[in-house]
Amino acid sequence: MKLFTSLALAASVMAATAFAGHAETRVTYKSASSSSSYFQMAVQIAEAMKAGTNGDIIVTVEESQGSVQNVMEAAVRPGNYVFTTPPALVALAQGGKAMFDGKGNPKFDDIRALFPIPSLTMHFVVRDDAGIANFADMKGKTILIGKGSFGATEGEKYLGLFGLEGQVKLPDVELSNAVAALKNGQIDGFVTAGSWPAPNVIEAAASLGVTVLSLDDEQIAATKRTRLVIPAGTYAGQDADIVTTSLPVVAYTTTNMDDDTAYELTKTYWQEKARMGDDAAWWNGVDKGLMENITGAIHPGALRYYTEMDFPLTDAQK
Template structure:
């Protein structure tokens, strides 16, 4: 009996001495489940799980929007990763706009990890409308949608370019944009999201459309980032489309340890091309988007970028 007890004790001690298989758990909060950004989160979670051999476990959470994602920083822990435009982080840290009176020291601890596909503006006109520029939208019926970034941005551009009073705004949900375009109920619609946008793909393939390009002067007036959608992205698109975008970035906070931030960033960039084989919106992400990160990058992520030879600004470090 004594021998058995000693043997069991030795085995227990030996097992305890073995290195543990540590699992890194992360919560990734992005957007509503029906959005492309939620699907991106699912793809990132799957890529992290597979590439790490199960050592990185990512749980994707539905979100009601970017503002909520930033606000939750106040109550979240070291495992929190969220997506939002960098501009919102700046507003939160400055206590401005929708964050006025809601400031919190936790906002100052927000740090970037990596860029994801930008919210890209699409001004989609039926080929039958003959529209090739913003001036041609006068007298046409346009669907803007309601409450979304694309709807607000579209309305802003119509005002900015002096045609708001000359455009008929359709009272139709954006989800019905393609059927409404096909049956002639509208002449065009405005949408934002990662490219290629599913509703634009469907419209281009089924009815034939012209996606408007903006001149450099027009882009400068919008005060948004310039983005080029390569020729051939949509059916019948023979030339590049120059438009505007709102950068979106995955963030965490200084509560996350450096090693986890390093692994998340390294795995993301190494798996990006493979994710692009399943969803083309990842093809629009390259290191050129790093310039859209206006705040500080997490030290663990900085380590990866320096190893990979990706230049960072002093303000990002």
């Protein structure tokens, strides 16, 4: 037993030494548009990797036009390519379905997960004096959902699912004006999607009384999205948990990445997450519980770290 332990320790030391010998391992991180919170997250991750590995891993962040582009590039990008996308898109790519119909590539099967990042979280924000306690109360009200974004598409879908199609006034205004419009009484509420706590919801809650609506279990099931709980106290005046829906987002790579690099990326991410949370609160919503949102295979290097740290894993992830 002592010999086995010694050999295992020696192997671990050799692996660590071998990785350290690859000074400045270069990683490309394909994120989102430069104006989005997910691009800011990518920059934070790049800084965390440099600090957490003493410069052994250097991450270059690339802007992206969206998750579909990120997945498409996974089939052609060499080396250490990391990208973010909802797990559902990976499954669609591997099955050649929906937006990937006719664009299938066997290399999509080489996509492997690394770690979860903050989810796109739906917020239905209403003024306290608007008389809106639930979705039914939105009838006849003016709700800003924006246009062209995930939140706008989801918001419109939910209004239809909950019997409010055509019964809610939807102003043709950019979502960036939501808080100002809420303050001056032009709208009764707005819909936004992003990592939580959301900056525009923080601003609205701090400057006037607002409520973020919760969905019941039946409503969540109808949306076919992932249930998510925003803890009480996240926003000013929020005394109870908010139950809402989310679209999970995960950082992926491919089998082109070697196991040691995937291991170091994953380990450093989780070790640096608390420090990142001190700078941006959205990281505080990431914990082991989000691992269940990874529906496909995890990279063997990342899997080694999760096994060492006793993370909950499914058979499909291994």
